[in-house]
Amino acid sequence: MKGKKKLINPIIEVLLTIALLAVMVIGLSRLVENKSGYKKYNEFYKYNDEYEVLFFGSSHMMNAVLPMELWKKYGIKSYNIGNGAETIPVTYHVIRNALDYSEPKIIVMDLFYAYSDRLPTEISKELPHPFFDMVPLSKNKKEAIYDLFDDEQDRWSYLFDFSIYHSRWNELTKEDFYYADDGLGGASILLTSYAPKAADQDLQEPHDMASKPKAYLKKIKELCDERGIRLICVMNPYALWQESMTCNINFEKEMSELGIEFIDLRDSGIVDIYADSADNMHINLCGERKVNDFYGEYLTETGLLSTSPSVTEDKWNERYAVYIQRKADALSACEDCESLLTDLNDPDFVFDITLRSEAKLTDTMKRMLDNAEAFENVSVITDDDADEDITIRIRDKDSDRYFIERSYEP
Amino acid sequence: MVFNSLAFIMFFPIVVLVYYVLPCRIRYIWLLMASYFFYMQWNAIYGLLLLYSTATAYAGGRMLDRLGASKSRKLCLGICMVLSFAPLIYFKYTGFILTNINNAFISAGYFGLFNVPDILLPIGISFFTFQAAGYVIDVYRGTVESERNFLRFALFVSFFPQLVAGPIERTKNLLSQLDCNVRFDFIKARDGLxxxxxxxxxxxxxxxxxxxxxxxxxxxxxxxxxxxxxxxxxxxxxxxxxxxxxxxxxxxxxxxxxxxxxxxxxSSPYLSESVTEFWRRWHISLTSWFKDYLYIPLGGNRKGKIREYINKILVFTISGLWHGAEWSFAVWGGVNGLWLVLEDLLKPIGNRMAGIVRFNGSAVSNKIVRGIFAFILVDFTWIFFRAKTMSDAVAIINNIAHxxxxxxxxxxxxxxxxxxxxxxxxxxxxxxxxxxxxxxxxxxxxxxxxxxxxxxxxxxxxxxxxxxxxxxxxxxxxxxxxxxxxxxxx
Incomplete structure (x- = not known):
């Protein structure tokens, strides 16, 4: 009896230690983990069986499509998985892992990094983290990490992300304890403006895609074909596209060789780059909404999507209410009028603008206001007795109370 | 493979598990294999160096035993020491020696004679060389018998937990335990963990x-x-x-x-009340190695005070050079030796003064002051240890003062x-x-x-x-x- 106890007690002690350690490490991992992945992708996993369209690619996709507004206006249930500096090999693995959890009918992916043969690690070792941190360990995740990263340390940081996040203990904030989904359907909204100069670079002869992106694009095509998913590749608009390395790729030729449907929106006139640019490489919220409308119509025309109301309509309405609140929060955080004007075409808000006829506005602001004539939710009143050159008041479309009032004095 | 690496965290449990599963009589072979694997993770070629060190000491020990009381024992010991220390001197001190010869020629108005080679120092060489050399000296002195089993002796030199950074073990303590005839003891293992x-x-x-x-x-x-x-x-x-x-x-x-x-x-070195006590508590295995195999053979404190002080400073200077082939390390060691000499010289004066003013030397406040003073003296020497060169150390001290x-x-x-x-x-x-x-x-x-x-x-x-x-x-x-x-x- 005594001998048995002598054997059992150590076993219990070891097992209890392992169990306690597991609880502590899992708890600490969750606590110190960078929450950007949760904020961006949590809603993808929460409602993964509902999405019919998934958007993939770099920041050019992340800042081009607003899934919540696609649903509100077109009834399309989609999610924007695009992520900053995401090269095409990374996108392939992101798609592969995302398809473990979702069965979309259409995949739309951006080709901005088609020019680059660089390893994802040469562009950024960290940026793929938010997506892969959220993917539970699986064969596909492991294959992705071993394919994308050569360095053991990097691989380890993806397989066991506590190895890099544990040093965040000194950066913890309230948000690490009570994090919330960002409510944007994976998209990012840019409330900044940028005044591009006209491109002065002569275009060179079209050239071929880099070999690595091409090979991975082929794999993406095969993956989509296997699953019966329609693949659409796109180039989204941005201000200095003629000066970027992607501009000389003959996409029409390349895509037709690969048998991939392709849309080039860069020179399509959908956005006004002088009013709708957030910076030289991305469009702002106003531009996003214009691109969004294009996709809404294009995707609807495919006839593949079930746009009629579903049983989850209430849940989507709740999500949309959160989305409106996030937009309102983002607008409230803007300190200048020019930033507020980047959301002029927002269907959820009413913009009442008072302007002095001799107001000294920037060229970008003038252009934004000129464009605003087409927006039903914007009213511009000229009042020379106004105290400031321009005053912008914003209210919810169903409310009389302004939640933002900003003035501009040059 | 370092202890704070994933590789070691995976390696060690496997070693332990297999070790206790195997029959006692072959466990040491498993530990030997594990030790060479551990060491060769840095550079497989270094395994040969470890083997050389082992073979030299083993052969030396066996030879000394066979020679019995013959007069050629001393010669045998000398040859063994030269062969044992040759790799350490080559890898660690070649650059230092040649640079100093060059500098001497240059300062005399000539040009440097040698191209100084950039030799990579094999990990842990100072530790296992000293441990093997200590064994040969022990056999020479007759404090231990030479080990007949080469593999067991190879494990003594290469035992992985202490192979690359000590403690520098003594033959008597470690070799006798390498029969590995122990049963798994959960309480001891937990304490070890x-x-x-x-x-x-x-x-x-x-x-x-x-x-x-x-x-x-x-x-x-x-x-x-x-x-x-x-x-x-x-x-x-x-x-x-x-x-x-x-x-x-x-x-x-x-x-x-x-x-x-x-x-x-x-053993709680920074709670020492003197530099002398500090050195009884710091890197005990190396300090006692130098004491037993260098300080005492030099005469220790048996040949008068002046000789004792010279021995102390000399041994500490050599200990400094053991840590690194740079003059700053020699100065670090030498100054520590000097502190020991000064403490010994000033102790009677301090005691006499304390007696005159009826100073309670054992009061806690006094212990704290003595501890702080000892720390300051030791810490001052660490500047020489940490600085990359002697001139850096001088510049740093100057910077502190001004x-x-x-x-x-x-x-x-x-x-x-x-x-x-x-x-x-x-x-x-x-x-x-x-x-x-x-x-x-x-x-x-x-x-x-x-x-x-x-x-x-x-x-x-x-x-x-x-x-x-x-x-x-x-x-x-x-x-x-x-x-x-x-x-x-x-």
Missing amino acids: WLMLWGYVMKVVIADRIAIFVDFVYDDYTSYGGAYMIIASMLFAMQIYCDFAGYSTIAIGASQILGIRLMDNF TSNWNILFDGSLYECGLDAKNFHLLMLMIAVLLFADLLSKKGIAIRKVFAGQNLWFRSLITAFAIAFILLFGIWGGTYNAEAFIYFRF
């Missing part, structure tokens, strides 16, 4: 965190003088302690799990030297915990024993908490490159 965890706390939570601050300040000492340098030097004293004692503690703990007891290497910027203690500037405020505060807290643990240890209270007496759930909680604490607050992972333990360079 707790020792290892404490070693990891010292290494990855304290030493590696201090390293960030110290490197930041020392690498740009022209910009960070005065109080910055004083604080960095004080922290370096803690860094080298935690780094080296941390390694030794992990080694002792790992060895204990295998049922093999290694000697203590550190810069007054104590405001940095209050204006937050300290938090801009690689460690933010939270990390710095955590560091201070951990140093306080370390010194408290050392104080308890000095008083003969082992915290591990207290934990061992608690209930099962509490012991489990403590073990899990310690591991989680190291994982959370340790400097590891990500861009962190498992920094080699400082003592690997020596």
